[in-house]
Amino acid sequence: MASKAKSSRWADNEADAALEAQSKKEKEEKKRLKAEKARKQQIEAEKQQQALEAQAQARAEAATPQITAHRQKQQGDELGDDDSANGPPVKRRRLSPERDTRATDSPAAVGVAPDSSSNTKLLRFEGGAFGRCRSVENYDKLNDIEEGAYGWVARAQEVATGKVVALKRLKIDPKDRSGLPVTGLREIQILKDCHHRNVVKLQEVVVGEDTSKIENIFLVLDFIEHDVKSILEDMPEPFLASEVKTLLLQLASGVAYLHDNWILHRDLKTSNLLLNNRGQLKIADFGMARYVGDPPPKLTQLVVTLWYRAPELLLGAARYGQPVDMWSVGCIFGELLTREPLLQGKNEVDELTKIFELCGIPTDESWPMFKRLPNARALRLPAKTPGAATGPVIRAKFPLLTAAGVSLLGGLLALDPDKRPSAKEMLAHEYFRQDPKPKQEAMFPTFPSKAGQERRRRKRTPNAPGRGEQAVDLGAVDFSGIFSGREKEERGGGFSLRMV
C-alpha cells in the first residue's frame, strides 16, 4: 500500500532530520556554552571588582563621606560602560529569560533561522535507575527497639556514614508458599514512592549476606525517637491545645499527601505515628496501605485496627475510600485530647455499639446509604422516638473543646463517609486558625527516648487484622438497648453547662 512506501521514505527523512537536528543542536549547545562561559567570566570579574571596590569603599567611608559618594557615582558609570560594551549588567541579566540574552549576546545566533526545537523547554522526567540491593552488612546493629506483631525493628548505624537508622525486618513465613508477603512488598513500593516530611522515609532495602536465597529483607528507615502512643501513655498531663493542633496539622498534611497520590493508609493509629525530638510527626507502617483508583476497586474490609475502624468497614462495605483514613484521624484527634483511645470496642459488634453511642444512630438523613451495606440489614436499631436523644454526644464528651474543634471532630467522626472532610479540607478548617494557634514544631517539648535505648513496651492496642482472615459477619445484632441509659441521664438536669 501507499502508506507503507510513504512510511519507509518517511523513516529515512526522519533519520536524516534527526541527524540534522542533532548536529544543529550540538552547534547551538556549543555556542551557548561558550557564551555562558564568557558571561560567567565577566560576572566573576565584575564581582571581584565590586568586592574590591566595596572594600575600598568601606575604608574610604571611614575617612571621608564625600569620596564615597564620588566612588559610588564612578561605580555606576563603570557599570553603565559595561552595559554598552559587554552586554547587560548582572542585575538585569538575572531578570531576563535566558533565551533573550542568548539572542543578544551572540550575534551569530540571530543569523541562524529561528529553530523552535532548540528554544522550547521540554520537561525531563527523571525516574532514577534500577539495580541490585545492598547488603545489610553495611549497617551495624545498635539495639533492638521492638519485636512484635510487625516483626523485628532495631536501631542501627550505617558503617560508611555513621548515620543512625531504623532497620525493620520484613516478616517472612518460610512455610508460606505464596512467596514474599504482598503486604510487605506493597509497603516497600509505597514508601519508595513517598517523599513528604510527614511520611517516614525509606532509604533503601537491604538483604542478608547470602544472596543465593533471599530470606532476610530489611527496610532501612529514618530513625525516629518516639511514637505518639507511648508518649500519650507516659505523659502526666495531656497535650496542650496548641500542641494538639500542630500534631493534627502534620497528620492531616501527611494524609493529604497520601490521598493526593492515590494511597490509602488503612491503619492510621497513634502507635503508627512517630514523633522526633524536633516536634515533627511522621506517618509510619504502611503494611496495610495500597494504591487505589477512582472509582475505588473492591477492597477487603479487614483493614484498620479495630479501635480506629470506620463504621462502613464494620458494616461490610466492599467499596470504600479515603474517608476510612479520615475516620481514623478523628479517632486519633479524640485520643490526643484525652490520652485514651476513643472507641475501645472488644469486638466488631462492641466497636459498632461504642460508635453509635458516641456518634448517634444512623438515620436516613445522617447516612442515606447506610441501609444498603451488607451487615446493616441484620441490625436492629432503636426506634426513632421524637425527643429521644439518639444524635451525637461529641460536644458532651469533650467539654473543653472549642466549638470549631467540636465541628472538626464531629465532621471526621461523621457516620456517613461522604460527609467526612477530606484531609485537604481539614487543613483549611477554622479550628487551626483560632487561638491558641498551633505551636511551632521547634517549640515542642521533648520526651525521654524509649526507642533510643530500651525496648519499647508492648502495646495494649489490638493489632491490625491479619491478611486472609475471614471478615466477621455481624449477624443479627440488637442495638435497641444502647440508648436506654442515656435517656435516663438526659432526663436529670434538662440542661448542661458548657465549658469553653
Place this chain on the structure above:
Amino acid sequence: MSHMTNPLATPDQLYQRRSFSSLPAELQDAIIFSSQCLTQAAGVLLQLPQSATAQANVILARYWLVEPFMSHEFSDISAASLYLVAKLGPSPRSPRDISNVYTYLLSPASTLFRSPPSLPPLRSITSTTLSESAYQAFHSRILAAEARILYALSFNTHVSLPHPLAVTYLQAMDFLGVRKERIAKRVLAYLNTALLSPQMLYLTSQPNALAVAAIYNAAKDVGAKMPECEWWEVFDVDREELGFLVVGMRSVEGWARKMREDVPRLGQGMISRRTVEEEMEKKRGLGVGNGSGGGQGGGELDVEAEMARKMDEKMAEMEGVA
C-alpha cells in the same frame, strides 16, 4: 509524578550487557524476545489484564539488565515476573494456575513458537499438567526466581505504562480526525509490540515518549493528518528521541520475522537454557570440527572461533605451567 515515570537503564548497564555477556548479541535478543512473547501468551491464558502482563514484560527486561541470562531458566523468570506483578495488583493468580499455563505453553501441544500453527489445540488436559512433585519443584523455582527478581531490582516494582497516556494524548488531539477505535487500536498495538523489542524501548524511554512515538506511527499507518507544527514537543518529547523510537517500534516486526528465519530453533518451541547451550556448543564445535565446511557461509566466524580456541589452549598451557 512517579505515576508518569519509570526508572531507566543507565548507558553503563546497556553497554555491560552487550559487551560482557557470555552470549552473543543475537542469542541475547532471541532470549529476550521469546521470553517476552511467552509472558504475553501466559498473560492471555491467565486472563490477566494487559496492564499487568505489560508490567511483567518491563520487570523481566529490567531483570536481565542486572542479572546474567543463564542463572535461571528463562521460562521460570518469565513466570515469576508474571506471578509477582499479578500478586501486587488487583488480580493475583495462584502458583497452580501459573504452573498449568506455563506447562501447557512449553509443551508440544502449544502452538506458541511452533510453525505451522496448525496443530490441534489442547487435546487433553492431562497431557499438559505436571505431576505433584514436578509442580512442587516448579513452585519452588518460581518463588526463588521471584525473590531474585526483587533483589536484582532493589524491590522497586514500579512500572508506569504509556498506554493510558497515549489515550489521553489522542483525546487531546481529537483522535487526529479519524475514527477513534481505528487509531487507538493501532497505537496500542505499537505499544504492545514495543514490549517485545530486543532494544528494550521501555527501559530507555519514558512513557510519554513511547506514547507519542506510537501515536506518530499509528497516524502514519491509518493516514491521519497530524498537526503541521512540532506537536510532540507539547508532550515533552524531542525530535531526536521521537525519531529513534519511531524507527525502533517499526522495526520489531521485521526483525522478528528475520530472526525466525535465521534461528530455526525458534520455530520448535520456547528456547531454554539447554537450547542456548547447545547453540553455543554447535558454534564452538563448527570451528573445531571442520573449519571449511561450515555450510552457512560462516568462514569468518570459524576463523575467529579457531583463534579463540588457540588462545584458550595457550591459556590452559600457561596456567598448567604456573
